[in-house]
Amino acid sequence: MPQSQSPPARGRILDAAVTYVSEHPGEDMPLRAVCSAAGVQLPTLYHYFGSKRGLLDEVEKIGFQRFMAAKRQVQTSGNFLTDMQRGWDRHIEFAMENPGLYLLMYGQLQPGSINAGRREPEEYTLGQCRKAGQEGILVVSPELAAAHIMCTCIGAALRFIVYGEVDAVLSREILDATLDTVTGSDHRAESPRVTTAARELLLALAEEDVDLAGPELNLLQHWLQRM
Known part of the structure; x- marks a missing residue:
């Protein structure tokens, strides 16, 4: 019987590197340990990746993918606030579920190291902000809104990784403050109870099924958002 072939060396090296980074968050990655796990010698690693930085760049790409x-996978509603809340929560969840990869993606950076993988989340958020801008929801440019959201979410995620747990109250307050900034909402208005109730109902609508048709639900979310 023919013997089964092992996976190509490049794939084994990359798999071993991803595993090491995932299992040792924030630690330096020894190339010899990666080679040992992949069953290759150092020259083979250098042949495929050129350097340690080249290998880490490939691991980072996998992280962004x-x-x-x-x-x-996050279900979108068409409502800017709801979608930002869902996207924010999933961002934080990914960071906490994959601290090693996340720290490589956003915590171990080189000046000017903007690449296609790192731009993709920015462009994804920018697309949502451009739609919100067209709807008149933003008081800043879509580019500035996306930058606000990404910067604060990355900062929050890194802090939660350092502390080893998510502070749900702090996370929500950071998100609320960011959304207030980009939408011009004023939660120090004269009717704080109305504002609070509107926000709580918006969150409930995002998390629960309601017996409303799409246009009716969108209209309700729109007016709650205005409140």
Whole structure:
């Protein structure tokens, strides 16, 4: 019987590197440990990836691919606030579920290291902000809104990784403050109870099924958002 062939060396090296980064968040990745796990010698690793940085760049690409796959699984509602809340929560969840990859993606950076993988989440958020801008929801440019959202979410995620747990109250307050900034909402208005009730109902609508047709639900969400 013919013997089964082992996976190509490049794939084994990359799999071993992803596993090491995932299992040792924030730690330096020894190439010899990766080679040992992949069953190759150092020259083979250098042949395929050129350097340690080249290998880490490929691991980072996998991290962003998984991150975007998780983002695209989030069900969108067409309501900007609801979709930002869902996207924010999934972003934080991914970071906590994959601290090693996330720290490589957003915590171990080189100046000017903007690449296609790192731009994709930015472009995804920017697309949502452009739609919100067309609907008159934003008081800043879509580009600035997307930058606000990404910067604060990344900062929050890194903090939660460092502390080893998510502070749900802090997470929501950071998100609320960011959305207030980009939408011009004023939660210090004279009727705080109305504002709070509107926000709580918006969150409930995002998490529960309601017996409303699509246009009716969108209209309700629109007016709650205005409140």
